[in-house]
Amino acid sequence: MRSSLIVRSIWAFCLLVATANHAFILLRHGLFWDYGGVGWASAVYWSGLTVVDPIVAALLFVRPRAGVAGTIALITTNVAHNLAVTARYAPEGEFLNRAAHPIILSQIGFMLFVGATARIAWRGTRSGARRRPASRSTWPRGMDNGTGRIVEAVGEVGRAPYASFASAFIAGSDASR
Numbered sequence: 001m002r003s004s005l006i007v008r009s010i011w012a013f014c015l016l017v018a019t020a021n022h023a024f025i026l027l028r029h030g031l032f033w034d035y036g037g038v039g040w041a042s043a044v045y046w047s048g049l050t051v052v053d054p055i056v057a058a059l060l061f062v063r064p065r066a067g068v069a070g071t072i073a074l075i076t077t078n079v080a081h082n083l084a085v086t087a088r089y090a091p092e093g094e095f096l097n098r099a100a101h102p103i104i105l106s107q108i109g110f111m112l113f114v115g116a117t118a119r120i121a122w123r124g125t126r127s128g129a130r131r132r133p134a135s136r137s138t139w140p141r142g143m144d145n146g147t148g149r150i151v152e153a154v155g156e157v158g159r160a161p162y163a164s165f166a167s168a169f170i171a172g173s174d175a176s177r
Helices: 002-029 040-062 064-089 095-099 102-123 165-174
Strands: 142-144 150-152
Touching: 002 040, 002 064, 002 102, 040 064, 064 095, 064 102
Parallel strands: none
Antiparallel strands: 142 150
16 A cells, blocks of 8 residues: 555654654763753653664554554654643743644644554555465365375364364364275
């Protein structure tokens, strides 16, 4: 799905821009900077985004469904965290002014874009674990069980497409001759 790839590419680009921003901050201030006095959990979270953002960006192409889910979780927690920190540290009556900072607004905009395009991004992905088996007409229909008889392997067990050939072989071998 071309539209899914385009959306995931835009998401990855935005995540890589965020990675560059986090890396710049770490290069400028060091790994153990407290981000102006915020709590250690916030400092660890923001510094950790330097690693998490590019991993999620790569997942958008390597494991697309994990990447889509990761992007949704990442931007949602990022916006929630940043607004919570802003509310905590903004002086009385200054929350809206601080929340209107271009960086926070760009994160909110990206979150809204991710929310608006998540279905497109998800629909164009395939999970390797959920690929559909070959159709019944092309699936091997039987095998020689050593007695010269062909044993059919049919039916569904759980999510498996058909009963195993080994089970059919054993059942055919135990049959009276």
